[in-house]
Amino acid sequence: MINSPQAENATSAIGAIILAAGASTRMGQPKQLLQFQGRSFLRHTVEVVVASVCNPIIVVLGAYAEKMRQEVSQLPVLVVENSQWDEGMGASIKVGMTALNAAAEEIEGVVLTLCDQPFISCNVINQLVAAYHSTGQGIIASEYAQTLGVPALFSHKFFSDLTSLEATSGAKQVIKKYSHEVFCLPFAAGAIDIDTPQDYERLLSQS
Numbered sequence: 001m002i003n004s005p006q007a008e009n010a011t012s013a014i015g016a017i018i019l020a021a022g023a024s025t026r027m028g029q030p031k032q033l034l035q036f037q038g039r040s041f042l043r044h045t046v047e048v049v050v051a052s053v054c055n056p057i058i059v060v061l062g063a064y065a066e067k068m069r070q071e072v073s074q075l076p077v078l079v080v081e082n083s084q085w086d087e088g089m090g091a092s093i094k095v096g097m098t099a100l101n102a103a104a105e106e107i108e109g110v111v112l113t114l115c116d117q118p119f120i121s122c123n124v125i126n127q128l129v130a131a132y133h134s135t136g137q138g139i140i141a142s143e144y145a146q147t148l149g150v151p152a153l154f155s156h157k158f159f160s161d162l163t164s165l166e167a168t169s170g171a172k173q174v175i176k177k178y179s180h181e182v183f184c185l186p187f188a189a190g191a192i193d194i195d196t197p198q199d200y201e202r203l204l205s206q207s
Contacts, residue, residue, distance in 0.1 A: 013108035014129050014153065016054035017096035018045055018077075020115045021062025021085035026196050030064045033071065034200055036118050037207065041194065043071050045115035050075055052125035054111055056103045060096045062086075078103055090165035097163045110159070112171050113151035118203060119189035120151060127185055128153040137183035141175050145191035148175050148184060 020042055024031040032042040039047070049057050057077040061068050062085020069079055082095040093112065100110060111128055113120065124142070128151060131140045138155040141148040150171055154162060161174045175182055194200050 013106065014054050014111060014132070015056050015058065015100050015104055015107050015109075016049045016052070016111040016113065016125070017058045017060060017093070017100060018049060018113055018115060019060050019089065019092050019096065020045075020068060021060050021065075021082045021092040021095075022089075023063035023086065024195075027194070027200070028197065030067065031194055031200070032068055032115050033064070034194065036203065040071055041118060042068055042115045044118070045113065045120060046072050046075050046077060048120055048122050049111070049113065049125060050077065051122040052111075053129050054125060056100065058096045058099045058103070060092045060099075062092060084167070087167035089168070089170040091167040093165055093171065094163050097159060101159070107156065109153050109155045110162075111151055111153045112162075114193070116193045116195065117151075117190055118194065119192060124185075124187055124190075125151060131183055131185055135183045138181040139175060139178055140183050140185060142187040142190045143184040144187050144189070148172070148182065149190065151187075151190075 020032045033040045059072055059077045059079045060082055062082045065081050080095055080099045082092045084091045109132060111125055128140045132153050138157055140153040142151055152171055158174055
């Protein structure tokens, strides 16, 4: 288990949603279950977020939901299923946001993250939360490969935007729309995400 001294702060007003509903069509198998450094990508991401200051934590499953549920069944997270997972990322964000709002009445913000960035860490997540509190900006986005993306934190004022995303859209749409309210945090390793067998082979050969 990943430990963090800040993980003891279980009263954080920042929740988290881990999006893991996709079918991994380019990979040809569920990439969430691929092994890296002794655990699956899904398990690693969930453990990282559990060790962070975020609470509650929602995991959105879809394709291969039963296989993936077994990976996280022992962890303190709320697992929800998106039956329309094939419609796109926006549909999963909506399911996650609905579950988050139901689970926590007074939630100040949410961190959205995927589980195909193998170098995500508890420190990365906690830095997003710290930057949110210190800068006063409504969106804290990760910066890598000349783009802004997830993991990213959105304050409560953007919850309606996240909930009303078109099914085929993702969190980047909200980041672009409100670019004047975004604070960027460098996360160079965020550029490494695993979509294809070649990506995975490259990752294994370099580790």
